[in-house]
Amino acid sequence: MVRFDTVAKRFGDTVVLDNLTFDVAPGEFVTLIGPSGSGKTTILRLLMTLERVTDGAVYVAGQPLSHMRKGDNLVPASEKHLRAARKRIGMVFQQFNLFPNMNVLRNLTEAPVRTLGKSRAEAEERARELLDMVGLAEKAEAHPTQLSGGQQQRVAIARALAMDPKVLLLDEVTSALDPELVSGVLRLLEELVRTTDITFLCVTHEMQFARDVSDRVMVLDGGRIIEDGEPEKIFTEPDNERTREFLHAVLDRP
């Protein structure tokens, strides 16, 4: 579903991703962990086309993402190509990024109406279903700023789902939340993983959650994958010394 082929990302002299190659199968839930600055979020941002690769290529469903085929070569993508590529991908952000100039319902319906060509009534029906699913049916007319962080994040998840993504990117979605609001969002995500065939790439610091829902965990350090495997293996007997150090640091917190 997702394929990174010797992807490099550099900002000036800083190497963020160093010739990264990996695949994610359809329906798989992959969690990316690693120390800050290891390149986890950059992987998601490349997939969402918020950044461009410096080298290599990213493929989603077999199609090159930030490049397009021209004869035998890959050339940088046009806006048109990018929009076609983004169709399959959704993203939920750490800071929710809800639109403050729209109420909750409108946040969910605007993109389906403008880009999927749905009628407003159709989009609203689907939006209300999704709000019901995330437990916020009664907040449809509310303004985003009237909601708690946890509620805003659930709206943001519903908003991403309204676009029917095949791949959903979760970028530290609970990191900005007060501790008591985290579990509600995580429970919602667990349910999504169970009930949909969406492919997930998830960056998180919630190690228990990662262990429970992931099919696979990739450990990044310095822009490279230093370990890639089943969560039980990674969390109980990691092969790599750096993985062990990192897990020690995050799990042994008081």
Place this chain on the structure above:
Amino acid sequence: MSANFGLIVSRILEGLPTTVWATLGGIALTIVLSFAAGLGMLSRLAVVRWVSRFYVEIFRGTSEVVQLFWIFFALPLLVGFQLVPLFAGIVVLGLNHGAYGGEIVRGAVQSVPRAQHEGAIALNLSAANRMVRVILPQAVVEMIPPFNNLFIQLLKSSALLVFISAGEMTEISEQLRPTLGPDLVLVYTVVLVFYLLLAIVITVVMRQLERVGARRLGRVPRERRRVLSRGHAPDSAGGL
């Protein structure tokens, strides 16, 4: 109080409609040009950026009075007809203040957090929809206070129309000068008061728009005192 007070006020009132129309027309043109220039300066196309920048620099960097003379006296030599004074005045007020307004629009659009662009990209909105549906509605609220300033300046600049005899308030006061010599203090004071009243009208309207805009973005209107004493207020929002 001078016996001529009634006469002075009624004469100045004769010029009021022209001042008001010049100001309203100028504001309308200013808004159109501000958005065109402001968005133009942010365009992906270098040509559009360059043209917008050229317009802003030309009309911001040259004398408004000379611009007025140019449109009213020089342009007829090139095109063969002269604009009606009020219309020429509106064109110059709009062109000149639109150049300043372009920077207001550009700055406000750029002040919308990057996260809002990214949220809109993640929903696969087109570049045009991102701007029109997400970014501009938020940016417009930020533009209102600086536009308030600009519109008041435009109102006061309308006095320049005295040079092309458009018939506005300042010109009327000039007409009164030969006959009402001893009352000149009163004449000019009355004119100033009229400008002040019009400026207050502009401010009241803009403050109202600002309040409506803030509410639409879900911002709670803050009390004036709070803003000044932020950090010291016993229950300042967000403090721990």
